[in-house]
Amino acid sequence: MTAAVALLSLGGTIFMAQDAAGGGARPDDTAGERLLATVAGEATLTSTALANISSSDVRPHHLRDVLEHARAAVDGGAAGVVLTHGTDTLEETAFLLERYWDREAPLVVTGAMRPASDVGADGPANLRDAVRAATAPSARGLGVLVVFDGHAHLADRVTKASSRAVSAFASEPGGPLALVERQDLRLLQRPLPRAAQLPGAPPHRFPAVPLLAAGLDEDFALLDHLPPALRRGLVIDGVGMGHVSPAAMPRLRALLAEGVPVVVAARPASGGTSTHHYAYPGSEVDLLAAGAVMAGLLPATTARLLLQALLADGADGARIRAAFEAYAS
Structure with missing residues (x-):
């Protein structure tokens, strides 16, 4: 019996399509069905689209929704949760979710640098690896992870290092936490202790800080x-x-x-x-x-x-x- 994974989506490039000339990528609601079909054999997936927006449009209230659905899914028996998200602010969302994520099950954030319509789309492989990380025994207790280009990163260390490359994310210091393999994570370093968390969920709006x-x-x-x-x-x-x-x-x-x-x-x-x-x-x-x-x-x-x-x-x-x-x- 395959493990249950809750798939939540806020959209991003992973759910976008380009025009006929190969430019102008925009949200495409049909991309989700095609993407889900590529990972159907990895786990028993329950998919919930919370939004289909660019990551520059993500607000704290979206993350409140993510936490509510993710906690309910894990409490209902899911082995882990995957969140798809645009890459522009993905590291910020992962960092904020880590402040509040209070379950042993992993919450894995992923996305894509190339739209779903691109012949070299990286979304399917990233989603597959995220699902594998969400069910990986070694991922339990690590909090929020970012999975991209075959690597797993701790939310508190990951940064977007390239605006174009499919290997867009890096971790400072020391590099990624692990390689993602079929059955588990292959840890490349000992995980750092998690920083102190905050209760509940983020407010609907944060105080303005220049x-x-x-x-x-x-x-x-x-x-x-x-x-x-x-x-x-x-x-x-x-x-x-x-x-x-x-x-x-x-x-x-x-x-x-x-x-x-x-x-x-x-x-x-x-x-x-x-x-x-x-x-x-x-x-x-x-x-x-x-x-x-x-x-x-x-x-x-x-x-x-x-x-x-x-x-x-x-x-x-x-x-x-x-x-x-x-x-x-």
């Missing part, structure tokens, strides 16, 4: 014009190991003095932020002394989501700092 990029001659003058609704928190995509211009420090110090949490990430794709390498004005040591929080290995986009989720849950400064320490580099 994300500003540091760079040459950037003093964050925009902060002088932020209305109160946009001063709940701030994330900086810092240069180097999490640095800003010395000219930006007075504004950041003023914001921190008001009790506004400021999280600083590192712009380079690998390495993360530091806490001690540099002590010049605008460096990580200067920022920490002012009260900022370092994002560690989290890129700025997911650091922003974590801060938003924590603020929505009423977290104070100490709890925010502790949450980011789980990603220290």
Whole structure:
């Protein structure tokens, strides 16, 4: 008897088709039936289309629906859950779902870089591998996984590394967690402990948290014009190991003095932020002394989501700092 897997869909390229000239991909409701037929022998599938949208249109209320259906499916006996999703924000959805996923069964997120109508469509293989990961014994207890191009990634480590390649996703540091095989995952490294979770589900809308990029001659003058609704928190995509211009420090110090949490990430794709390498004005040591929080290995986009989720849950400064320490580099 094959294992039961719940397949949930929010759409994305995996459920899109191109025009006759091979461009202009758009959502195609007929692609789902063709895709499901390719994995019919892998498990007993129950399919639910929650939406058929691009991933840039995914909102927190969609993820509330995913969690509700996924929990009900697992509690009803499903071995695991697969969610299909567009790739543009797939890493963000996986990261957010990991904050709330509270079952031993795996929740596996996948998608495609090529539309279903393409002769080289990667959706069928990705969906097959996601279904296999959802039933893999080694995947239990690992939380939310991203499966793409034959590899499984932990939700807290995965990033979209290419806007075009079918091997679009990578993990920092250390590479993917596992290879996906027919009967189980072949682990390539020991899984990291899961970070502390949040209760329930995300709110319908998160608190607004601006994300500003540091760079040459950037003093964050925009902060002088932020209305109160946009001063709940701030994330900086810092240069180097999490640095800003010395000219930006007075504004950041003023914001921190008001009790506004400021999280600083590192712009380079690998390495993360530091806490001690540099002590010049605008460096990580200067920022920490002012009260900022370092994002560690989290890129700025997911650091922003974590801060938003924590603020929505009423977290104070100490709890925010502790949450980011789980990603220290």
